[in-house]
Amino acid sequence: MSIAAKTKTLQHADAVAVRSWKTPILLGVLALFAVVVFIILGPNGHATFRISQENDLWQVPNLVVPAKGVGIVVSLITLALAYLAYSQTKTVGKISRWVLMTFTVVFVIGLMVWIIGGTTTQNITLVGLFTGAMLITTPLVFGSMSGVLSERAGVVNIAIEGQLLAGAFTAALVSSITHNAFAGLFAAAAAGVLVSALLALFSIKYIVNQIIVGVVLNVLVAGLTGFLFEKIMKTKVNGETIYNQPTHLPDLPIPFLSQIPIIGPTFFRQSIIGYLMIILVVALWFGLFRTRWGLRVRAVGEHPKAADTVGINVNRTRVMNVLLGGAVAGIGGAYFTLVAVSSFSKDMTGGLGFIALAALIFGRWNPIGAALAALLFGVAGNLQSILSLAGTPIDGQFLAMLPYALTILAVSGFVGKAMSPAASGEPYVKE
Structure with a gap:
């Protein structure tokens, strides 16, 4: 047998070895679910989607569709x-990304029409949903x-929950003392950096297991913020809790863009943190995949020894990325107390840091993919309140579990095999 034939045989064997049938099975089950629930048990009414608001630039008529x-x-x-996914798995060993994306979008549309068609009001405002x-x-x-x-630099960051919570607490406290929301925003970034510094110290310098360090930091921050909340923020001066009254960041609507139906109120009627989010996703994608800095970071996360041989300081790169990631998460935590609500409460992040990890995996460690996954989780999380107002017969607890069910699917690999950076979670010791 020639070398080319042997190579082809080995490649075929590798493809067979890594072939997974989990995704085709899941898609097949969901397709059968659609047949039974959407057709056989589906409502006979209509579902109405309200698209425009009164102050939109132009008015789009309501979208009315028959549920059946x-x-x-x-x-x-x-x-x-589902059949195409089965066929692709059988022939080439993997499923095209467009198949998974199309299936997800179509199924979600069908699920929403089915739910809304069975409500008492049979209508929903898409602007309110998004x-x-x-x-x-x-x-x-x-x-x-x-x-x-x-993780692109090779450090598993389980401490996102703690970084978000530290940012939320610090933003509320500093903003309340200074009466300045921007001071709270900068303080939140510093708090996130402090949590990340502990992660970097123990996991990179002292080579402690990164997952264990992350879990411990989450527990530490939850306990510390809870203690300080009781001892400081609940303290009343002249009958008022003056240390838990942060200044609110105002919305900054962009003229014209903010008046586009659905898109405008969702993306262009945001606070400064909302606009920073959009800029961050684009800038991080460009930085990772189109700059020299991004090439170095990805090299450190994939093959640190090779990166070291060409003169890249592996551990310094990891420390800088972990600290930068902490600042980013801290700003995200500030959103809770400076935008979403105007006060801090114990454990107010509610496990979103762990769902952020699922979004990271779901998006395959790509900034844009992770952002789209986060949007999916956000819509799923908001469905409970929207549909409860619409009078859906579906139990609210079932709707509340949707984000966590999606999280399980994401991390279990049912949405497709996701390969993390090869050196993620592995400490590097220079020989």
Whole structure:
């Protein structure tokens, strides 16, 4: 047998070895679910989506669709995509990304039409759905970007939850004392850096297991902020809790863009943190994949020994990225107390740091992919309040578990095999 034939045989064997049927099975189950629920058990009414608001630049008429008809179309499309996923897995060993994305979008549309068609009001405001989702999406994006910065350099950042919580607490406290929201914003970034400094110190310098350090930091920050909340923020002066009254960051609508239906209120009627989020995603993607700095960071995360041989200081690069990631997560934490609500409460991040990790994995360690995954989780998290107001017969607890169910699917690999940076979680000791 020739060398070329042997190489082809080995490549074929490798493809067979890594072939996974989890995703085709999951898509097939969801497609059958669509047939049973959307068609057989689907409502016969109509679903109405309100697109425009009164102050939009132009008015778009409501979108009214028959729930049963949409259910039939969605079921046929999902069945076809599930079969295509099976076929691609059988022939080439992997599923095209567009198949997964199309299946997800179509299934979510079908699910929303089915739910809304069975409500008492049978209508939903898309602007309210997406603007409300941004309250969840924004800290998720900052958290996932923190994870991208750390893990692309080879450090697993489990401490995102602690960084978000530290940022939220510090922003509220400093803003309350100084009566300046921007002072609180800078203090939140510093708090995130402080948590990251501990992560870098123990995991990079003292080579402690990165996951254990991250978990310990989360517990430490939760306990510390809870203690300081009781001892400082609840302290009343002249009958008022003056240390828990942070200044609110105002919305800064962009003329014309903010009046575009759906897109405008969602992305262009934001506070400065919301605009920083958009800039951060684009800048980080460009920096990682189009600059020399990004090439060095990815080299450190993929093959630190090779990076060291060409003169890159591996551990210094890791420390700088972890600290930068901490600042990013700290700003994301400030969103809770300077934008979303105007006070701090114990454990107010509610586990979003862990969902940010799932968004990171779901987006395959790509800034844009992670941001889109965070938007998906944000919409799923906001569905509970929107649909409860619409009078859905579905139990609210079921809707509340959607973000966590998506998290499990993301981290378990059912959405496709996600390969982390090769050296992620591995300490580097220079020989």
